[in-house]
Amino acid sequence: MSSHFEAFKTRAEAVSAEVHRFVGKEEALAFVLAFLKEAGVSDAPQCGAVWSAGSFLDWAGTDKLRAEVPGLSFEVSREGSAAARVGLSQMDWAIAGTGTLVQDATAVETRLVSTLPPIHVAIIGGDRILEDMGSVLERLRPDQLNYISFISGPSRTADIERVLTIGVHGPGRLVIVVIDGFEQVAS
Amino acid sequence: MHAENEVSFRDAAAEALLDPQLRANFRRAMDGLMSKRRAQFPDPGDLQELRDLSTAIRTRSLLALPDLLEQFEAKATRNGIQVHWAETCEQANELILGILRSKGARTLVKGKSMVSEEMHLNDFLERHGIEALESDLGEYIIQLDGETPSHIIMPAIHKNKGQIARQFSQKIKDAKYTEDVDELTAMARKVLRQKFLEADAGLSGVNFAVAETGTLCLVENEGNGRMSTHVPPLHIAVMGLEKVVATLEDVAPLYAILTRSATGQAVSTYFNLITAPRGAEEKDGPREVHLVILDNGRSRIYADPGLRATLRCIRCGACMNHCPVYTRVGGHAYEAVYPGPIGKILTPQMEGVGVRHDLLHGSSLCGACAEVCPVEIPIPEILVRLRREATHDDVGSNVAGRGTGHTAIEDWTWRLWAMVLKHPALYRIATWFATRFGNLLPARAPLLRNWTRSRTKPVPARRSLQERLRAEGGPHV
């Protein structure tokens, strides 16, 4: 199914997202840690990062990560997310045709980390990329989920003279980490 | 009857045409929107297929509307959304005020909602001591100046960045003057972010409501719609009663054609499916989700099979972008919540053809709107139908104010016309005079002037047909 990757990457980049692909969780984790460092995440005020629950995080181990990245928190709150520099979350599906990420966002934490910090890092298994919206809706049914988010690129507006501006209310950067061989379990 | 009609599209349009800045702002924006939309539909066959499907979905949904609304209400209620019905805008406003007061809410932050514009909700809440702040960038810009949206998708498109820069530097505390669009956006973000975190309640519109699951669908790019639905502890959504579709499968094509037609995007940045408030164990997110469903004349429109297509509208704004009238005069000239072609047929139906029949004539019937409309609403046909409604009260419809949009001069003209046609002798005299002296009438003569303002004066033949037949030996007349 990762045959959809190239199409996904092209479409996601067309809506200003950044797409990275890794083989195996170790490689991906190394990238994420380096990224957080580079983004200046620390325990200083307004420099934290918030990471909402998911199977990738379970695998990586919160204790280990907390020790490695000062300022990284797994207790996601409204205020904490608003003060953070980076928000991380795991996505459930992706859509190749439009470069879209899809998430069961029943847990409000997932919405907060993907909306309030200026950078959002989204983690997704390579085999979770489907062809179109219809295929996703066959698998994620809103009658069972309180909130489903479809995210395509960073927040944008064209309200002033139709000039495209990124990062108006939501994040100004969306960094997508695609992991082959992740074998992501459904949420 | 004309006297009570205080607003006049003709006068407002004439004034707008004299403003070169305004015209330039619209021209540039509409050209951009048209070419972006075109780029999304490279294949006319594919476009038509998607339009056919979307039209069928909206038509089918409307056909079953009463049942779908009931089914939706039952589902949504079971999911924990509190559903309220309002027949009029006043009722809807009162309902929202009641909900806010019951929670002790004093500030409301709003995502984009045209229905709330229809209700003039902001003014109403301000009068009752509740601060209502628009958070969509375009809506925020016009709210700062106390203006109304000039476009349903791009509310501040009538302003250029210089005008916005001046406005921000005067109205936002500590703001410096800059025409850099990124910096202007960042200023608004800063103000609004704070307001989001402090607000007691959030309000959003609804693009589609799904009956089968009781889900509210929200399409947006900025993230403010999303934030309005989960940053404050209370979420209130408002929608017109025509928004319901039967199933989730219906949503995908409508969504695909909406974003492409509206802004020329294959997909919006955010698409949110909201089905329930926060769960019992959650710390954040709205404790309560309320939905106010507004009628405001829609069920009257619904009852008339010839007008019902008006309710298919998915508010994409494409008809505006392509309208030769709208692109020249802009949205404010319509002095209505919904401008442009859709506004021309919707406003007179909501407010009555008696008060707003001026809008019905602001069209050359070129048909561009119907050609681009993703759900194929026959706007020109409905316009013509409403023009008749405006002057006839015997057409057996329930359009409000029908038959009141005529003037004494019009009445007398038609009466005279009928008399002349009924009496051959009078007809002969009238045509004799018209052929001999019609040309002497100057183009600027009163009444004739209205016609000749944009057309050449008609030149009567030198002899009437009857006279010629008699002289040239045609069949007996």
Ligand code: SF4
């Ligand atoms: S009438 Fe058609 S083109 Fe105009 S806003 Fe509605 S759906 Fe769009």
